[in-house]
Amino acid sequence: GPLSERRLMDVRLGELPAWLAACDLSPQGLLGGAQKAWRSYYDKYINVKRGGPAGISMLLAGYCLLSYGWNYQHISKVSFLVSV
């Protein structure tokens, strides 16, 4: 289909800049993109009849990684490492 409506995984490497230029980067567009991403994740892993731990565990793991990344500067300081 047309470039602007394809998902990221279906875009070839050479077309990546064109895809980035074509996608909707306004606030509403970003919000819509975020909603769509959450919707697809939710429908695939959480909104099922017999889900397992995978649905929320992936969210928690992502949160752990994100928070580690945000606090890396503080964690890697020597003062912090020596204090405990």
Place this chain on the structure above:
Amino acid sequence: VLHATRPLHTTHKCLAPLPCLPEKGGEVRYGLIPEEFFQFLYPKTGVTGPYMLGTGLLLYLLSKEIYVINHETVAAACILSVIIYAVKKYGSDVAAFADKLNEEKVGKALAVKNEAIKDLEAAIEHEKKEQWRTEGRGYLFDAKRNNIAMLLEANYRERLLTVYNEVKKRLDYQVATQNLKRQKEQDHMIQWVEKNVIQSITPQQQQDSIAKCILDLKALSKSAQAAV
């Protein structure tokens, strides 16, 4: 003002009936990494590719101190082990409980739906019965027509009888008056005749008739004596 030519409901998908929920979620290995990742790497690196990638990544992070080992690592390890133990031990029970709750909800909704269907079917039966009943209209109207005809006939005959009685009464009256008149004329005539006759008897005639009667009686007594 609604423009009649503008088509409605062009953008929204039809929401009913809702599609069924999928039975199981997407496949996830070790609870953290979706199966798609392994499938993505399989053509190029085979089965062990992702594991090699993971090990290499881990060693890189550790050696370069991008991931720092401190007290938080120990805490995370303990928490993770407890969580995994709890999930492995009680996971199926919790899942069964949740399934039961779901079953009850679905069962209630189904019950409501079946109830509604039953009610509607009963209503349909009722309606059909009513429609069958209307076929008897003909009989009803015939009976009513007969009733009315009977009433009219009875009324007509009643009035006929009244007419007859009234006419008879008037005729009887006429007859009675005529009879009365005749009677009265007769009586009056007889009285008048008697009165005149009595008046016409003169005293001389009276004497003569008395003497004739005495003579007749004497003759009779003579003949009677002779007979005895």
